[in-house]
Amino acid sequence: MKMEKLERTAAEAQLTELSGWVLNDAGSSISKTFKFANFIEAFGFMTQAALAAEKLNHHPEWFNVYSRVDVTLNTHDAGGLTELDFKLAKAMEKAAARRID
Numbered sequence: 555m556k557m558e559k560l561e562r563t564a565a566e567a568q569l570t571e572l573s574g575w576v577l578n579d580a581g582s583s584i585s586k587t588f589k590f591a592n593f594i595e596a597f598g599f600m601t602q603a604a605l606a607a608e609k610l611n612h613h614p615e616w617f618n619v620y621s622r623v624d625v626t627l628n629t630h631d632a633g634g635l636t637e638l639d640f641k642l643a644k645a646m647e648k649a650a651a652r653r654i655d
């Protein structure tokens with residue numbers, strides 16, 4: 555799926571529909587840290603998010619230590635943010651219903 559790179563203002567507008575996600579200085583990615591009660595909760599989130607990512611054919615960059623998952627989204631094919639990053643971020647919000655903060 556060919557996706558258009560979003561300009562900074564468009565990315566900022568999309569961000570208003572999400573909470574806790576931050577745009578990097580370059581305007582080329584969004585990030586959020588998710589916290590869970592323990593590793594199993596964190597890994598459950600990652601499993602659900604992985605299924606959503608596979609459906610979208612759009613995959614996260616992420617780092618997990620125990621109960622914490624740091625997520626960064628961007629579209630490497632477009633060299634920045636696209637609609638797909640925001641779709642995946644919203645799917646991740648649903649998958650993170652059991653987060654603790």
Ligand SMILES: C[C@H](O)[C@H](O)[C@H]1CNC2=NC(N)=NC(=O)C2=N1
Nearest residue numbers: 611612613614628629630631632
């Ligand atoms: C060939 C394959 O469809 C592409 O490489 C997809 C896969 N998943 C992807 N995920 C992300 N985050 N960015 C991409 O540009 C991307 N491209």
